[in-house]
Amino acid sequence: MTENQGCIEKEMDSSSNSPFVSNPHLKLLDDDMLFHIGMKAGDHQNLRNVFGDVKFVCMGGSTSRINLFAKFIQSELKDYLKGDNEPCNLSKSDRYVLYKVGPVLAVNHGIGVPSLMVILHEILKLLHYAEAQDVKFFRIGTSGGLGLEPGTVVVTRTAVNALLEPFSEQVILGKVVRFPATLDEQLQKQLLDCSGELLTAVGDTMCQGRLDGAFCDYTLEDKLEFLQKVYDAGVRNIEMESVCFASMCKRAGVSAAILCVTLLDRLKGDQVELTPEMHEDYQMRPRDLLLSL
Amino acid sequence: MTENQGCIEKEMDSSSNSPFVSNPHLKLLDDDMLFHIGMKAGDHQNLRNVFGDVKFVCMGGSTSRINLFAKFIQSELKDYLKGDNEPCNLSKSDRYVLYKVGPVLAVNHGIGVPSLMVILHEILKLLHYAEAQDVKFFRIGTSGGLGLEPGTVVVTRTAVNALLEPFSEQVILGKVVRFPATLDEQLQKQLLDCSGELLTAVGDTMCQGRLDGAFCDYTLEDKLEFLQKVYDAGVRNIEMESVCFASMCKRAGVSAAILCVTLLDRLKGDQVELTPEMHEDYQMRPRDLLLSL
Numbered sequence: 208m209t210e211n212q213g214c215i216e217k218e219m220d221s222s223s224n225s226p227f228v229s230n231p232h233l234k235l236l237d238d239d240m241l242f243h244i245g246m247k248a249g250d251h252q253n254l255r256n257v258f259g260d261v262k263f264v265c266m267g268g269s270t271s272r273i274n275l276f277a278k279f280i281q282s283e284l285k286d287y288l289k290g291d292n293e294p295c296n297l298s299k300s301d302r303y304v305l306y307k308v309g310p311v312l313a314v315n316h317g318i319g320v321p322s323l324m325v326i327l328h329e330i331l332k333l334l335h336y337a338e339a340q341d342v343k344f345f346r347i348g349t350s351g352g353l354g355l356e357p358g359t360v361v362v363t364r365t366a367v368n369a370l371l372e373p374f375s376e377q378v379i380l381g382k383v384v385r386f387p388a389t390l391d392e393q394l395q396k397q398l399l400d401c402s403g404e405l406l407t408a409v410g411d412t413m414c415q416g417r418l419d420g421a422f423c424d425y426t427l428e429d430k431l432e433f434l435q436k437v438y439d440a441g442v443r444n445i446e447m448e449s450v451c452f453a454s455m456c457k458r459a460g461v462s463a464a465i466l467c468v469t470l471l472d473r474l475k476g477d478q479v480e481l482t483p484e485m486h487e488d489y490q491m492r493p494r495d496l497l498l499s500l
Numbered sequence: 501m502t503e504n505q506g507c508i509e510k511e512m513d514s515s516s517n518s519p520f521v522s523n524p525h526l527k528l529l530d531d532d533m534l535f536h537i538g539m540k541a542g543d544h545q546n547l548r549n550v551f552g553d554v555k556f557v558c559m560g561g562s563t564s565r566i567n568l569f570a571k572f573i574q575s576e577l578k579d580y581l582k583g584d585n586e587p588c589n590l591s592k593s594d595r596y597v598l599y600k601v602g603p604v605l606a607v608n609h610g611i612g613v614p615s616l617m618v619i620l621h622e623i624l625k626l627l628h629y630a631e632a633q634d635v636k637f638f639r640i641g642t643s644g645g646l647g648l649e650p651g652t653v654v655v656t657r658t659a660v661n662a663l664l665e666p667f668s669e670q671v672i673l674g675k676v677v678r679f680p681a682t683l684d685e686q687l688q689k690q691l692l693d694c695s696g697e698l699l700t701a702v703g704d705t706m707c708q709g710r711l712d713g714a715f716c717d718y719t720l721e722d723k724l725e726f727l728q729k730v731y732d733a734g735v736r737n738i739e740m741e742s743v744c745f746a747s748m749c750k751r752a753g754v755s756a757a758i759l760c761v762t763l764l765d766r767l768k769g770d771q772v773e774l775t776p777e778m779h780e781d782y783q784m785r786p787r788d789l790l791l792s793l
Contacts, residue, residue, distance in 0.1 A: 227714060228714040228715065229714070229715050229716075229717075230712060230713070230714060230715055230716040231716070232712070232716055232720070236771070239771075240771055240772060242772060243611075268595075269594055269595060270594050271594040272594075301562055301563050301564040301565075302561075302562060302611065317610045317611055317612075317615055318536075318595065318610055318614055318615040318618055319610075319612050319613065319614025319615045319617075319618070320612065320614060320709065321611055321612020321613060321614065321615070321709045321710065321740050322610055322611040322612045322614070322615045324612075324709055324710050325611055325612070325710050325713075327714075328710055328712075328713025328714045328715075329713065331713070331714035332713060332714050335714070368671075369671035369674070370671060370674060371674070377709060377711075378661075378662035378663060378708060378709075379711055379717075379718070380711070380718055380722060380723065380726040381662070381663060381664070381726060381729075415671060416613065416614045416617055416670060416671075417614065417617050417618050417621055418670075418672055418673070419523060419525070419621075420523070420618075420621025420622065420624070420625060421520060421521040421522070421523060421620075421621045421624035421625050421628070421748075421752060422521065422522050422523055422621075422748075422751055422752075423522075423523040423524070423525055424522075424672075425672070425673055427525070429673055430673065433673040433674060436674075447614050455714075455715075458715055459714060459715075478529070478531075478532075478533055479533060479535055
C-alpha cells in the first residue's frame with residue numbers, strides 16, 4: 208500500500224485468508240443476508256449443495272440476455288445434465304436474476320459500476336460460503352467500439368477509467384482508494400486463440416458513465432478529438448462496468464476476462480443503427496466466443 | 501464556469517433553450533433513439549399525445565416497487581381516469597420499466613449513479629420531445645439511516661457525495677466536471693408540512709457506492725467513527741443515486757425532491773433485519789408522503 212497525494216493505491220492482498228473474500232467481519236455475523244438476491248447464507252451446507260460445483264460465473268447487463276444465455280447453456284449441456292428443464296431464476300429479489308446451469312452461474316449486473324459492485328460482492332460471498340473452487344469470471348456484454356466494424360468482439364487487455372488510468376477508484380470512509388484493473392493475460396490469449404472466424408479484436412476497454420443525452424456542452428470536434436486520443440492510447444471499446452469488474456476479480460484473486468461486442472463505431476457517430484436481427488445476432492457473439500474456449 | 505485545480509465547476513446554464521434539455525446536437529439528429537426504453541423520438545406528435553400532460557415523474561430503484569406504485573396511483577385516480585385498467589409497462593427494453601398513469605410517469609432507475617443517469621437522460625429527452633410543462637421530479641427510495649428509527653422517511657435537504665461535498669462529479673472528455681446537487685427548498689418544506697403522523701426527518705443524504713461485502717480493510721471502530729463524522733455534518737441517510745438525481749434535475753431546471761425511507765440505523769449495524777411485512781410497509785412510506793402533497 209502506498210500513499211500518494213491523498214490517494215491510497217492498493218495491491219491485491221496476497222495474505223487473503225480465502226478465495227473470493229477478504230473480510231474478517233464476515234465470520235462475526237450470525238447470518239449473512241445476501242440482500243439483492245434474497246438469499247441468506249444461513250445453512251452453508253445448502254449453499255454447498257447448490258453452488259459448490261460452480262466453475263464459471265458469466266455476467267451481463269441485461270436480465271433477458273442472461274435468461275437467453277442460461278437457456279442456451281442448458282440446451283448445450285443437456286446430455287451432461289441429464290435433463291432439459293428450463294433454467295429457473297434462483298434470485299428471490301427483483302433486482303437481479305441468477306441462473307445455475309451445471310457448472311455455470313449466469314447473473315445480470317444492471318448498468319454501471321455501482322450496480323455491478325452490489326451484485327459482485329454478493330456473488331463472491333455466495334461462492335465463498337458454497338466453498339466453490341477454481342472459478343473463472345466472465346463479463347459478456349455490449350459496448351461502443353472505436354475504429355472497429357460493428358459486431359466485433361473485443362477481448363479486453365486492461366480496463367481503464369475515464370481518465371485512461373488502469374484503476375478502479377472508490378471513496379472508502381472519506382479516502383480515495385485505487386484498485387488495479389488488470390486482467391488475466393493467459394485467459395485473454397486462450398480466448399483469442401480459439402476465436403476462429405468470429406470477428407474479434409484485443410484492446411483496452413474504457414469504463415465511463417454516460418456523457419451526453421439531455422445535456423451536452425462540448426462540440427462534435429471536441430468529442431472526436433478526445434475519442435481519437437483514446438483510440439491512440441490503445442482503447443478499442445467503451446462501456447460502463449469493466450474497471451470495477453476487473454479490479455474486484457483481481458482483488459478476489461479469481462481469473463477473469465471481459466468480452467464485449469461493439470454495437471457501433473463511436474468514431475463515426477453515437478446512435479445505434481442496427482436492425483433488431485443484427486442487434487440480436489451481435490449480442491450473442493461474446494457468448495459464442497466464450498463457448499469456443 | 502470556474503476552473504480550479506483541473507476541475508471545472510458548472511452552474512446551471514440559465515441560457516438553456518428548452519426546459520429539460522440543453523444539447524444543441526439533438527436538433528441535428530434525423531431521429532433520436534431512446535435506446536434503454538426502446539422508443540424512437542420520431543413522430544413527436546405521438547409523444548405529445550402520450551406524454552404531453554405529464555406533471556410528476558416518480559423514480560425508484562426497483563422494477564416491482566415501481567409497478568406497485570403505478571397500480572396504486574391507478575386505483576387512487578380511477579374516478580379521474582374513468583377506468584381502472586392495469587397500468588401497462590410502456591418500455592420496450594428489459595433495462596427499465598415505464599408506466600404512465602394520468603399525470604404521473606413512474607420509472608425505475610436501477611442501482612447507482614450510472615444506471616440512474618442513463619434513464620434520466622432519456623426521460624428528460626422524452627419530456628422535451630413531448631413538450632411537457634411544469635413537471636416535478638421525485639425519487640422515492642430506500643436507504644440506510646443514521647441515528648434515526650428504521651422506517652423514517654428522510655426528505656433530503658442537499659445530496660452530498662462520499663467526500664461530503666454537495667456536488668456530482670463526472671469525467672467529461674478527460675476533464676473532471678462538478679455539478680451542484682442542491683434541491684428545491686420550497687418543495688422540501690411542502691412535503692414536511694404535510695407529513696402528518698408519518699415518521700419523517702430532514703437532513704442531507706450521502707450518495708456512495710457499496711463499501712464492503714466480500715472485502716473490508718477497515719475496522720468497526722474506523723467505520724463508526726466515520727459514520728459519526730458524517731452524522732455530525734448533517735447527513736441522515738445514505739443511498740446510491742441522490743447526488744446524480746439532484747444535480748441532473750438542477751441542470752435541467754426542474755423542481756425535484758428526494759424521499760427515502762430508512763431500512764436500518766447504520767450507527768447500529770449493517771444488516772437489514774426486517775420481517776417481510778415491515779419491509780413492505782416501510783417501502784410504501786415515501787409514496788404515502790408524496791401522495792399527501
